[in-house]
Amino acid sequence: MKPTPGLRRQIIQSLAIMALGIILIAVFGSYVFYAIAVAYMPGSISETWMPSRVEMVWIACTIAAALGMSVFVAIRLSRRLITPLNSVAHSLREVAQGKLDARAPLDEQAMGEMAQLVSDFNAMAERLQSMTREREFWNAAIAHELRTPVTILRGRLQGLAEGVFNPSNELFEGLLRQVEGLNRLIEDLRVLSLKDSGHLEVKRVNVRLAEELNTVLQAFAAPLAAKGFHLQHELDANLLVVCDAVRIRQALMALLENALRHANPGNLRVCLEQADGLVQLSVEDDGPGIDSRLASDIFEAFRRGDPSRSRKNGGSGLGLAVVKAIAQAHGGHAICRPSGLGSSFVICWPAGT
Ligand SMILES: Nc1ncnc2c1ncn2[C@@H]1O[C@H](COP(=O)(O)OP(=O)(O)O)[C@@H](O)[C@H]1O
Ligand SMILES: [Mg+2]
Numbered sequence: 001m002k003p004t005p006g007l008r009r010q011i012i013q014s015l016a017i018m019a020l021g022i023i024l025i026a027v028f029g030s031y032v033f034y035a036i037a038v039a040y041m042p043g044s045i046s047e048t049w050m051p052s053r054v055e056m057v058w059i060a061c062t063i064a065a066a067l068g069m070s071v072f073v074a075i076r077l078s079r080r081l082i083t084p085l086n087s088v089a090h091s092l093r094e095v096a097q098g099k100l101d102a103r104a105p106l107d108e109q110a111m112g113e114m115a116q117l118v119s120d121f122n123a124m125a126e127r128l129q130s131m132t133r134e135r136e137f138w139n140a141a142i143a144h145e146l147r148t149p150v151t152i153l154r155g156r157l158q159g160l161a162e163g164v165f166n167p168s169n170e171l172f173e174g175l176l177r178q179v180e181g182l183n184r185l186i187e188d189l190r191v192l193s194l195k196d197s198g199h200l201e202v203k204r205v206n207v208r209l210a211e212e213l214n215t216v217l218q219a220f221a222a223p224l225a226a227k228g229f230h231l232q233h234e235l236d237a238n239l240l241v242v243c244d245a246v247r248i249r250q251a252l253m254a255l256l257e258n259a260l261r262h263a264n265p266g267n268l269r270v271c272l273e274q275a276d277g278l279v280q281l282s283v284e285d286d287g288p289g290i291d292s293r294l295a296s297d298i299f300e301a302f303r304r305g306d307p308s309r310s311r312k313n314g315g316s317g318l319g320l321a322v323v324k325a326i327a328q329a330h331g332g333h334a335i336c337r338p339s340g341l342g343s344s345f346v347i348c349w350p351a352g353t
Helices: 007-040 053-096 112-161 169-196 209-227 245-262 307-312 319-329
Strands: 205-208 230-235 240-243 267-275 278-284 333-339 342-350
Touching (some): 007 112, 053 112, 209 245, 209 267, 209 278, 240 245, 245 278, 319 342
Parallel strands (some): 230 267
Antiparallel strands (some): 267 278
């Protein structure tokens, strides 16, 4: 849309043109009128203070022309001022009543600031609507994630209370796993809500990150080996990194958990390196990889690759969102890129901060 001049300039311009027009009619028009009257109707001009009939007609015509011009300018101005204002006011009322899809039509005639007001209002309504949609989606997704473990817990506990199930270690371990899953879901939600409110704090200190990450790799070595993964790691042991080691360990755990849940058994490479002022931590698997259309979105909360497979393999759908939140809290970012048949998840952040 071409930029329209400012409201104040347009009002001054219109009023100045109108005043000029009226002066032209009144002053120059009179000259012309008298010139014609003197030349063609010499007797028609009054010699006293009372205007003659012809002069009265001339005065009436001048008043009518001036009035016409002012009405024309007033209508034009009000159309450009009041119409967008009214449409914003109308849509505002609708939004206030809960109709979040209300939008003010953008009239081509709307002037500078008015056009800006309309488009700002529409942008605000759009944002409000998408935030509401997002909140509804989050509520539904969280309720959905809570339902399964709570149903299982309830069923098993009820069975125990009624004597249908015999108390056994296996049963209690199963219950404990459900509670741990719930606990993790709550912790992930907490991290994400802290991030959304800008309160996800990272305690940045200088650490030998390789040592920290090794403890995570050791904890995962057995379950990975049991599933047939071959863990390879290239961690620069001398690298001193400024970061919150607890959070980075949490991110690595989420990525390794994902490999366990979603990747095909095979090689799993974990690398930590520093290049071009960026610290890079990557976890790379051998497949099945992530659809390239999904790769940019996969870090959004509750976004899953193959839904049936992901659901079967469990997980709250928040793992990668937490990874992204941790990377961003370090002033960096997280990406997923294809690597051979599999995918590589990379977290990087500036080395100096
Ligand atoms: N290593 C991987 N290989 C293939 N797909 C993966 C991998 N890691 C994550 N994904 C896909 O990304 C989705 C989102 O991961 P995440 O946010 O951790 O949620 P969750 O693991 O709880 O399903 C997973 O559901 C899965 O479809
Ligand atoms: Mg996960």
